[in-house]
Amino acid sequence: MSGRLAVVGLGPGDARWLAPEADAALALADALFGYGPYLDRVPARPGQERHPSDNREELLRAQEALELAARGRKVALVSAGDPGVFAMAAAVCEAIAQGPDAWRALDVAFVPGITAMLAVAARVGAPLGHDFCALSLSDNLKTWATIEQRLDAAAGAGFVLALYNPISRARPWQLGKTFERLRRHLPAATPVVFGRAVGRADERVTLATLAEADGVEADMATLIIVGSAATRLVARPGLPPLVYTPRAAETST
């Protein structure tokens, strides 16, 4: 009857980013939950049940995982990247807060992972080398006015921005509006990094200036980094430029 829930970060696409602690937590589980494509990244182990679910059903997925753990099972709930960054850990905490008393007595562990912005940054140099913000552009769970207020505050104060959930079929215009908004605060030459499907076979990392950055270059699997006024490029012969934010970056305003 001593069930357990581990909320496990797989890291971005590449299996070489899966930390040993996360791998061990997956091996211990007798039931796995997660968004289907993320669960597909976990190698099958004998005797393990698999419960794939749809993208949008985060709270329901958390509740199902908690319910099974409360029945005494060893459950792992997987997230891509880090579970604590725009992923399943918050949904699990919400489910526990709203759920039956028994869920508050459960052994619940959160197992960290490399989140997408770190992997994308590593591909191009050190764009997050100084103060930065991570912001979700999804207005499913907050208003667009709140997002604009946060873009203004962060860019105006000299933070680099990592943009999660930049676009989806249901949210086609938000990223273009974001670039428009950021142009009020930042120079036209500010570097913008599009990191699509980083660590997967179809990875594509591209660079643009803020002036030319276009919302249509991204999809749901893209993480975008927008530099501050201090972010620079180092041109390299025969190699892509390095993008970095100096450690001594000051605000530009």
Place this chain on the structure above:
Amino acid sequence: MSGRLAVVGLGPGDARWLAPEADAALALADALFGYGPYLDRVPARPGQERHPSDNREELLRAQEALELAARGRKVALVSAGDPGVFAMAAAVCEAIAQGPDAWRALDVAFVPGITAMLAVAARVGAPLGHDFCALSLSDNLKTWATIEQRLDAAAGAGFVLALYNPISRARPWQLGKTFERLRRHLPAATPVVFGRAVGRADERVTLATLAEADGVEADMATLIIVGSAATRLVARPGLPPLVYTPRAAETST
């Protein structure tokens, strides 16, 4: 003569957070550079030179590593956590930007790791479950006025804050001033997480409210997370409370 520099993230203290890619990069190197205590975390391998250095000498350490790589050696330069977050990746980019042409032709790879804020967050739940900022409190390379401006902007707009480099012998008062400043924007009950030496044998994670948070509770090995007005606690019988920021968090202002 095909030298190589890998800038490698070890993750926080626990070896189970070292990703396989990082481990492979360390195994390939014939020379290792890094701050002494971080280098001590890398198991010795036969035939590998070790070049430990002091904490403050980041640019010099980057230059020495690049110089050896330019002479054809396979060099790994280690950081705790992720090298791109307040660590060695930016120093390497700065050294390349300022250095001889040959350094711009070098094979340089950045290998991501789990950064401290993700590990500390995982210990308590999901405090970074919504929009957040990472901010260094060191005023060695920026003015205190810039730091205060960023604290105001981030807390005022509803971001959770992860504070790196909160305190040192040379910077004893900055963290106390930070809590004072944040009390202007945030409720007295806002949760504050002190994560000291996370993943090490002497790990200590404690909780406070913003009203009672005290700068003297931290040291150089501490990462601090200050919630937004939306961040909550879930009390649990016989277990530490969960700290989380709901996915639907709105700004309070």
